[in-house]
Amino acid sequence: MAPEAENKSLLVRNAACLLTLDGPDDLLPNASILISGGTIERILPEGSELPTADRIVDAEGHLVLPGLVNCHHHFYQTLTRNLPGMANAKLFDWLLYLYDIWAEMTPEDLFDASAVAAAELLLSGCTTALDHFYVFPHGENSYFDAEVEGVRPTGLRFHLTRGSMSLSRKDGGLPPDSVVQTDREILDHTREVVARYHDDSFGSMLRIVPAPCSPFSVTEGILRESAALAREKNLTLHTHLAETEDEEKFCQEKFGMRPVDYMEKVGWLSENAIFAHSVWVNQDEIHRYARHRCGIAHCPTSNMRLGSGIAPIVPMLRAGVKVGLGVDGSASNDSSHMIQEVRQALLLQRVRYGADAISVRDALRIATKGGAEVLLRDDIGVIAPGYAADIIGVDLKRLGYAGALADPPGVLPLCHTDRVSFSIINGRVVVEKGELLTVDLPTLIERHNGNAAALLRRAGKA
Numbered sequence: 353m354a355p356e357a358e359n360k361s362l363l364v365r366n367a368a369c370l371l372t373l374d375g376p377d378d379l380l381p382n383a384s385i386l387i388s389g390g391t392i393e394r395i396l397p398e399g400s401e402l403p404t405a406d407r408i409v410d411a412e413g414h415l416v417l418p419g420l421v422n423c424h425h426h427f428y429q430t431l432t433r434n435l436p437g438m439a440n441a442k443l444f445d446w447l448l449y450l451y452d453i454w455a456e457m458t459p460e461d462l463f464d465a466s467a468v469a470a471a472e473l474l475l476s477g478c479t480t481a482l483d484h485f486y487v488f489p490h491g492e493n494s495y496f497d498a499e500v501e502g503v504r505p506t507g508l509r510f511h512l513t514r515g516s517m518s519l520s521r522k523d524g525g526l527p528p529d530s531v532v533q534t535d536r537e538i539l540d541h542t543r544e545v546v547a548r549y550h551d552d553s554f555g556s557m558l559r560i561v562p563a564p565c566s567p568f569s570v571t572e573g574i575l576r577e578s579a580a581l582a583r584e585k586n587l588t589l590h591t592h593l594a595e596t597e598d599e600e601k602f603c604q605e606k607f608g609m610r611p612v613d614y615m616e617k618v619g620w621l622s623e624n625a626i627f628a629h630s631v632w633v634n635q636d637e638i639h640r641y642a643r644h645r646c647g648i649a650h651c652p653t654s655n656m657r658l659g660s661g662i663a664p665i666v667p668m669l670r671a672g673v674k675v676g677l678g679v680d681g682s683a684s685n686d687s688s689h690m691i692q693e694v695r696q697a698l699l700l701q702r703v704r705y706g707a708d709a710i711s712v713r714d715a716l717r718i719a720t721k722g723g724a725e726v727l728l729r730d731d732i733g734v735i736a737p738g739y740a741a742d743i744i745g746v747d748l749k750r751l752g753y754a755g756a757l758a759d760p761p762g763v764l765p766l767c768h769t770d771r772v773s774f775s776i777i778n779g780r781v782v783v784e785k786g787e788l789l790t791v792d793l794p795t796l797i798e799r800h801n802g803n804a805a806a807l808l809r810r811a812g813k814a
């Protein structure tokens with residue numbers, strides 16, 4: 353299948369409703385967008401004379417908005433979704449069961465698993481994703497390259513973590529020996545992949561993120577050294593934090609302090625830091641997040657699936673904390689559907705804080721501009737001249753929206769959306785008429801299902 357050229361001019365024509373999420377007047381009827389060289393050149397309001405372009409995307413009858421930003425995922429976990437042995441488990445039990453299966457994964461498994469996750473994200477409106485990859489069985493670093501190569505052809509804008517685990521069970525951590533590495537191995541390889549892959553330019557399609565897995569699976573040394581490396585190279589930093597009550601107890605017992613205090617001690621409270629979850633944080637910790645400009649990746653489905661709790665996102669937003677959304681690992685969500693995640697975020701916050709505590713527009717803002725801020729990107733998240741052209745559209749004539757058109761932006765969080773009608777990333781059309789143009793899906797799905805079944809057999813869990 354021929355890849356779409358990235359650098360020609362493109363006109364998104366006559367969107368019934370254009371939600372730019374840029375400034376107070378961000379809803380335009382019958383507007384068009386001119387894209388040139390991957391960048392948004394002009395927004396053409398209703399009645400403008402439309403220029404010619406090399407390629408036209410007809411957006412008539414569509415809601416058009418910025419692509420969604422996914423701030424936390426584990427692509428490899430598409431290999432272990434919906435396992436009956438773990439369908440009803442909480443986090444630590446779930447991890448102990450799954451580590452032994454993940455240890456049997458091959459780089460070829462990961463290559464396909466990454467493409468599967470990316471495909472599901474793309475069809476559900478995601479245009480940028482951060483993937484937290486941290487399992488390197490038997491110290492084999494080529495897994496990292498397999499994931500880069502698996503994702504690249506899909507067209508997804510991508511932040512890949514060089515994750516790590518360095519504290520095995522014999523040293524008081526949770527993972528088995530076969531998936532942990534030494535601090536030196538981790539840091540050397542992190543520097544290597546930053547040099548090889550990290551692109552911090554405008555419109556970058558790949559950035560690298562040091563990302564020790566969690567306080568209960570790494571040493572204090574790797575946390576400190578990762579933070580130092582992020583400062584030195586101007587990178588973001590990522591980890592899981594304050595996800596469950598068990599983690600809080602672990603930190604109290606092992607370090608004599610709460611998870612956020614521990615991260616402060618090891619030099620992580622900074623604007624580079626992106627913490628996944630942060631369910632178990634108190635008001636003082638929320639204020640510290642705001643003061644240090646830390647970013648939070650909120651993962652509502654995963655938190656519900658594992659019974660972890662409800663993150664205090666409304667108080668975080670009120671305190672000025674940067675918040676983005678994450679679908680989290682496919683094995684703790686069993687789905688990589690970004691639009692569903694927007695809906696879950698809205699509904700779950702209302703369970704805890706009431707119907708008027710978070711608006712439809714708040715949920716959409718978190719999923720776009722909020723995510724961009726968390727990833728420290730000022731080139732995506734809104735539709736405005738000078739921004740990278742990451743744009744999605746949904747057809748408002750679909751069954752799920754029938755009778756729901758009084759406020760088109762509301763259909764995304766409030767109604768059912770299976771997939772986007774089109775998606776443009778960096779000026780390249782990746783999804784058109786609801787079909788992914790960059791991946792041969794039936795072949796990929798068949799191979800991935802074969803890989804997943806073989807993985808379970810190797811791990812003795814079939």
Ligand SMILES: [Zn+2]
Nearest residue numbers: 592628680681
């Ligand atoms: Zn996670």
